[in-house]
Amino acid sequence: MRELTPEEQAQLDAMSNGEVVKSKFTWDDAFQKKLLGMLLSDQYMLVQSIGKVVPEYFSNEAHVLVAKILFSYFEKHKIIPEKWILEQELELVLKDRDKGVNLLYKTELNSVYEYYVPGLDTREYLIDKITYFAKVQAMKIAFHTSLDKMQEDPENDATWNFIYEKMRQAMLIDRNYEPGLEYFNQIDLFFERMKNKVAGKERFTSGFPSIDNALTGGGLFAGQIGSWIGLPGTGKSLALVRAAVQNVLLGHKVLYLTMEMDEVGIASRFTSQFAKLDINNLAGVKDEVIKTIEEFSKDKEDRNLLHIKQFPGGVMDVNGIRAFMAQLELRKWKPNLLIVDYVGEMKDDPSVKKYESAYRILRDLRGFGVEKQHCTMTCVQPNASAAKLEIGEYIDESNIGTSFDQFKPLDAFWSINQQTIEKEAETGRIFVIKHRDGRSKFPFKIAFDYKLGTLDMFEISKETYASRMNMIQEKKAGEIVLDNVAGKRKPRGRLKDDQGEFYEAE
Missing domain, CATH: 1.10.860.10 (DNAb Helicase; Chain A)
Incomplete structure (x- = not known):
């Protein structure tokens, strides 16, 4: 040697x-x-x-x-x-x-x-x-x-x-990790955690019963991430605000990060839905708002259940969210539901292509939720193909913006579908694209509260949807008759969508 x-x-x-x-x-x-x-x-x-x-x-x-x-x-x-x-x-x-x-x-x-x-x-x-x-x-x-x-x-x-x-x-020296569930040694802990799930202590609502009922356990849980997808102006942010309201009502601590609308705007939407008041006249009903909040929080051990923070678009990444939440924890406030509105406005990783960065953002948001044991909800934009869909079709994973793989980290994925005529009827359709743990690939009908001004969203029956759509059809039919008398245009036909409901054909 x-x-x-x-x-x-x-x-x-x-x-x-x-x-x-x-x-x-x-x-x-x-x-x-x-x-x-x-x-x-x-x-x-x-x-x-x-x-x-x-x-x-x-x-x-x-x-x-x-x-x-x-x-x-x-x-x-x-x-x-x-x-x-x-x-x-x-x-x-x-x-x-x-x-x-x-x-x-x-x-x-x-x-x-x-x-x-x-x-x-x-x-x-x-x-x-x-x-x-x-x-x-x-x-x-x-x-x-x-x-x-x-x-x-x-x-x-x-x-x-x-x-x-x-x-x-x-x-063998490396980072330390929690040991996880030692099944045979901690069988009682297993049943305790199962009981907490069934009791809803760890459950988070999407804001829509049809979605929650289709998820095993009746909702999302800590460490999971759900996302909305839809064309601009169809209600993605409204759905996130609804989730914030409904989860606050369940006693969860919600951190709402907005990268588009300012903090007052999100707070106004929350207040309107929470107190069931016209968003255009909140200043005029200040006393009523305060009374509603006081009534809700009077028996709460911790009344600080909602924190809204705006960041400029393109500035915040997952690391930044981690740092901000660490600062909140130093102030003795730890959320168990994180809402990010929305990931499309988060900072891309410059070292990889945009489609890879979009995938990593959702993957890392989910990983962060697993680590810190909070639930995450967000939304994404579809690609141009979504605008070409007919009223009987639904946005799904094939319409996701920058990458088909982007939806893979998601535990739940839902689309909001609304054609122009549906917007006039104050209706829309939600399609459950994916549930990692539960039933998926089904639609249901929704309505928007534009008249009362709360901008709330809620489920409606097929009959109510058809009634609202038919009222718009009748209104348009009357306009067509007047136009025909004036010799301006030809009447349009009425067709049915995939569920036998009327819509107007050009």
């Missing part, structure tokens, strides 16, 4: 030097503050760091002590301690030291909290940094202990088994 060169031997000696293995990682102060601030604020980050980061990695003595208190408290209580708890623990540890030292440590603790501002790029970067650092440190330690063992007894099988196990453990 070739002998090591002097340079290789020097490298080997440096790696196996016990002092190097035990030395602190050379993070600068800014890096350390950002990391410690994240550990104090982000439980996901803290879980990822347990077993990797040890307090002694920090160079600042105050940081070392704060990290020790944090890890000890979390190990015992499984939650991040509040700031006042950390301050009390610091006082206990430092009670025999000079008051100036106590003040210095508290000042440094405040500095850490103020220094850290949630941002996903920083968060993900630090997780990867810590993971790779842990891999390097673990491999150095494994190599050092294995070399010592090999020098003691190189011809013993037990020595090589020891070395193999040490190296294997070092190679």
Whole structure:
């Protein structure tokens, strides 16, 4: 076997030097503050760091002590301690030291909290940094202990088994993940979660009974994503607002992110549907609106059930949404329903083609929901082929905007279909394109509340749909007679759609 060169031997000696293995990682102060601030604020980050980061990695003595208190408290209580708890623990540890030292440590603790501002790029970067650092440190330690063992007894099988196990453990270091449902050990938990589903504690409504009834369990659940598709002006955003209203009524916390209409506009639509009042006269019925809200929230433990935030189109991506929600969590508010209006106005990934970026946005939104355990609802635009459909046809997955694959991450996919004559009749048709867990490929009829001005959407029977359409037909027929008398145009025929309902043929 070739002998090591002097340079290789020097490298080997440096790696196996016990002092190097035990030395602190050379993070600068800014890096350390950002990391410690994240550990104090982000439980996901803290879980990822347990077993990797040890307090002694920090160079600042105050940081070392704060990290020790944090890890000890979390190990015992499984939650991040509040700031006042950390301050009390610091006082206990430092009670025999000079008051100036106590003040210095508290000042440094405040500095850490103020220094850290949630941002996903920083968060993900630090997780990867810590993971790779842990891999390097673990491999150095494994190599050092294995070399010592090999020098003691190189011809013993037990020595090589020891070395193999040490190296294997070092190679297994990676991000930490929740263990999931341990079926045979947690069968009671399985039934408890099933009971919560049946009771609706974890269920989210689409806003339409026909959709909910077709979904296994009666609605969507945390970690799932549903999307609307429809031509501009057919009610996609109205459907999202309806979902917000109906889920707030169920007691869910809803975060509504809008990238088109401003916050006041969305709030007006919500108020109109929630209070059943004309959207054009909300200012004139302010007292009635306030009374309705107070009546609804008086018995609520937490009345802060809706948060509306506008972002400019083309600015926000999934990472930005993560960062914004992390900031909300720091304010002790965590939604369990995220509504994004809409993904077409989100920032594309410049490193890939637009169709691939559209797919990734929906995929990553769903992945984020699984990670944080919230439900997601959004909408997408169809391609030009959707405008060519006849009244007896429905928008489906073949009409999705930039990529056929875009719908694949979706757990539920619904289209809103409305021809000009249906808009005049204040009606429309919804088609259930896809339910990953439930019945799909069926239509039902809807109506819009334009007269009362609430802009609400609701299901109607086939008979009501036909009646509304026929009223418009009769109105148009009367106009045609007048036109014929004037010699302006020929009468048009009346045809039936795929369900035997009348519509007007040009």
